[in-house]
Structure formats: structure tokens, C-alpha cells
Amino acid sequence: MRMVLLSAxxxxxxxxxxxxxxxxxxxxxxxEPCPVAGSAEPQECATxxxxxxxxKPHGQEIDVRVSRIPAKRPxxxxxxxxxxxxxxxxxxxxxxxxxxxxAELRERFDVVGFDPRGVGKxxxxxxxxxxxxxxxxxxxxxPDGGIDANVAQGKRIADACRRNGGEVLPHINTKNxxxxxxxxxxxxxxxxxxxWGLSYGTYVGAVYAxxxxxxTDRVVLDSTGDPRTVARGWLANYQVGVExxxxxxxxxxxxxxxxxxxxxxxxxxxxxxxxxxxxxxxKPLPGLTGNGLREALLRNLYTDKGxxxxxxxxxxxxxxxxxxxxxxxxxxxxxxxxxxxVSTICNDVDWPGSVKAHERAVAESxxxxxxxxxxxxxxxxCSFWPFEPVKPVRITDDGPSNVLMVQNTRDPxxxxxxxxxxxxxxxxxARMVTVDSGGHGAYRANGNACGDxxxxxxxxxxxxxxxxxxxx
Numbered sequence: 297m298r299m300v301l302l303s304a305x306x307x308x309x310x311x312x313x314x315x316x317x318x319x320x321x322x323x324x325x326x327x328e329p330c331p332v333a334g335s336a337e338p339q340e341c342a343t344x345x346x347x348x349x350x351x352k353p354h355g356q357e358i359d360v361r362v363s364r365i366p367a368k369r370p371x372x373x374x375x376x377x378x379x380x381x382x383x384x385x386x387x388x389x390x391x392x393x394x395x396x397x398x399a400e401l402r403e404r405f406d407v408v409g410f411d412p413r414g415v416g417k418x419x420x421x422x423x424x425x426x427x428x429x430x431x432x433x434x435x436x437x438x439p440d441g442g443i444d445a446n447v448a449q450g451k452r453i454a455d456a457c458r459r460n461g462g463e464v465l466p467h468i469n470t471k472n473x474x475x476x477x478x479x480x481x482x483x484x485x486x487x488x489x490x491x492w493g494l495s496y497g498t499y500v501g502a503v504y505a506x507x508x509x510x511x512t513d514r515v516v517l518d519s520t521g522d523p524r525t526v527a528r529g530w531l532a533n534y535q536v537g538v539e540x541x542x543x544x545x546x547x548x549x550x551x552x553x554x555x556x557x558x559x560x561x562x563x564x565x566x567x568x569x570x571x572x573x574x575x576x577x578x579k580p581l582p583g584l585t586g587n588g589l590r591e592a593l594l595r596n597l598y599t600d601k602g603x604x605x606x607x608x609x610x611x612x613x614x615x616x617x618x619x620x621x622x623x624x625x626x627x628x629x630x631x632x633x634x635x636x637x638v639s640t641i642c643n644d645v646d647w648p649g650s651v652k653a654h655e656r657a658v659a660e661s662x663x664x665x666x667x668x669x670x671x672x673x674x675x676x677x678c679s680f681w682p683f684e685p686v687k688p689v690r691i692t693d694d695g696p697s698n699v700l701m702v703q704n705t706r707d708p709x710x711x712x713x714x715x716x717x718x719x720x721x722x723x724x725x726a727r728m729v730t731v732d733s734g735g736h737g738a739y740r741a742n743g744n745a746c747g748d749x750x751x752x753x754x755x756x757x758x759x760x761x762x763x764x765x766x767x768x
Contacts, residue, residue, distance in 0.1 A: 322345060325484070362409070363390065375488065388409040389417055401756065433453070433634055436669065451680045455680075474507055478511065499521060516700050518738050526644050543562065691722060700760060727760050
């Protein structure tokens, strides 16, 4: 395999090309102050120029906006720690200033963030979706399980992206983001990158470790999805992840010490939620439908901090009281995020188009996983996508053993079952530390000293643990 050859060349010290793209080397980055409000960190930013289409390396270029906070102790500097954001479609430009990192890592690494191609301060994209579609990219079926409205919406969104997405949108995919990151490595003057990929960023990180294994140093993949079916599998895994995570909320919501207690017994919370969602299906409140309640559940299971606002939403649904306002980003940000999410998942992999097959899958999912009501198996705009998807990168065990995975046991978005598939694909390249916790995001997220210390020590020393481990 090509990766075996690249790894062998690296091990014996022979020269290998900086990239496989044929693009001319990037020029030096020109840094300028770009402080983040509320942070005292001396963040600076620069613009990296990258090919729009790596098949035409000398053709049109677009911008990738990059940020960094230099190592606090230049004498002890090890290199760059790149923060790869999730999403797809999330901004990472301000993360060097806002992320919670141990002081010893900030002393040794330049902490680098970026907005991926298509996002935010990089060359952005938009599909100019209609108000009825913008931000509503999770395909919740109708109250009776029908998907006709989802089919119509999927066609509208796909058509809006075809008409309004411009020349950048067809080139939004994980492979191109990874190629951009290798150009960033060159522009930073680094032979190797260390990075912490979160959520979708773990797939970006795994693909980088597959395409450019010789340029990886210390790799952390935090909250990892199943690499076998890529985005199709990620959507499907919500049905598993929400079931894994819901008992945490149920225990909290039945705690006698909880002022927002919803029931005396955790076992009563699930039927209460299902009953409220069904009631709202038939008689919605101003600002809240049954599917609105279901989506709020999914969103608020990401962290324990989400339990309180979701309990307040359930109380409003139960009592018919005014619905607490649900936060929404500005219209232009939502247009950008929606376009990025859809274009990445649709450009990354081919999606099945059969409406009948989706109807059957939704019906089965609603029966087995009622908390998510069939949404994870429903049809998306990708079934009507007007652009040819790229061939996904197959994650393998070819390359150096330098990947540490960290994973919660009860993650609503990237469940442990999917992370185990990534662990299996990486083979001896990886080790995994499993943290007995709920929520999406494990490192520096749950106060689990065992998990946090394991990741921090790996980043400081580069020494991968001998076997997988578990943090109670």
C-alpha cells in the first residue's frame, strides 16, 4: 500500500514529497494581532492561501484563516499543537484563546486554530437556503412517521446549494481540508504536526494520519465516529448515542435534591418525555413542536450543563407555560454553518437515494429507538445531491503508533460503539482511554482526572500507553 511505502521511507530517513498535490509551496504566513474579546491571550492571525481544486494545483486559490498563540516558553518549545474543530462547519479560529489547556502544554506548544475552508473568516460558503430550511438540516419525520416533507425539503436544500453555493462548495470535503492542513504545516515550517481533533475533527485527524502519516507527531482523537460509512453512519449513530446518554439525564431529573425534579423515579422520565413529545406533535405550543422537543433533547445531552435548560423546556411542555427562548445564531452564521454541514457530508460519501428504503429504515428506527423518532435513519439532501462525491479515505493501521483516542462511555453524538470501530481500523497505531462519563467531548470536559492526565502526559512526552485503559 502507498501508506506502507511512505512510512517505510520516513523510517529510513529518505526524502518524501511535502505533499502529493503538486501545488507550489505556500509562502510565509504574515501574522497580525487578532485578540479575542474577554481573553488576555496574545492571539495572532494570518491567512493561508490554498488551491481551490487540488487537481489544479496552479489554479484558483482560496483563503484559510489561521490563528496561533506562541509557546509561553520558547526554550522548551516542542512544536505546534493544532486544534481541529468539529461540526462539520464549526469555526476554530478563536479556540487557541478559549480552549481549556493545561499550562504546561501552552508552555511547550504553539497552539494553532483555524477556520476550515468554507467557514467563517476563511473563504465562506452559503446555499442561501429559504427561512423554512435554514438551520433545519436534521430530518425529523412527521408525527405519523411519514417522510414526504423530508423528501421535499431535501430536494429544496440540494437545489439551493446547486444554484447558490458558488464555485467553492463542490470542493468542500474532508480530503481537501486535510490537504489544506498539510499546506498549513509547511507554511508553519514544521516537519510534523501534533493535533487534537474533536468530534468531526477526529475524522479529519484520522484522514490526515492516513494521507500524511510521516508528518504526524502526537495525535489525539477525542469523541470519534465510526469510519466505515462516514457521515451516513454518524447520523445513524444518534439513535444509539441518545439511548446511551438519556439515563444520565433521567437520574438528574429524578434527584430529590434537584429543584427542577420532574419525577420521583428515573424510570418515569423516559415515558414522560415520550408522552410530552407526542402531545406536542398533535398540539404544539407557540415556539415548540414535538420534533422541537426531540431536537432540544439531543442538543442538551451534549453536556451536563444542558440538563437544566432542557428540564425547563419539559416543564413548559407539561404545564403549557411560555416556552423559554431557544438560542439561535445570526442568520448569516446559520446559513454558513448549514451549508458547510450539508456540503461536507454530501461531498464526502455517496448516499442512497431510495425513498422507499428510507421509509422502511425510519419505521424500524422509530420502533427500536423512540427517543429519536426515526430521524437518524431518514433521508437527507445528500440523496438528491447535484455534485459527485469523493471516494472516502479508508482508515487503516498503516503508519506510526502515535494515536491516542479518548472516549466517553455515554456520548449522544459519537457513541462508544462507533469509536470502537475507529480503534479497530487503526489497529496498533492507536490506544484508547475510555472515560466513564456522559456527554460529547472527553478531554478537559468532565473533570475526570484520570482521562485528562492520560491525554496531557501523552502530549507532553509522546509516549503512547502500552494498552487501552479505562478511567472510572
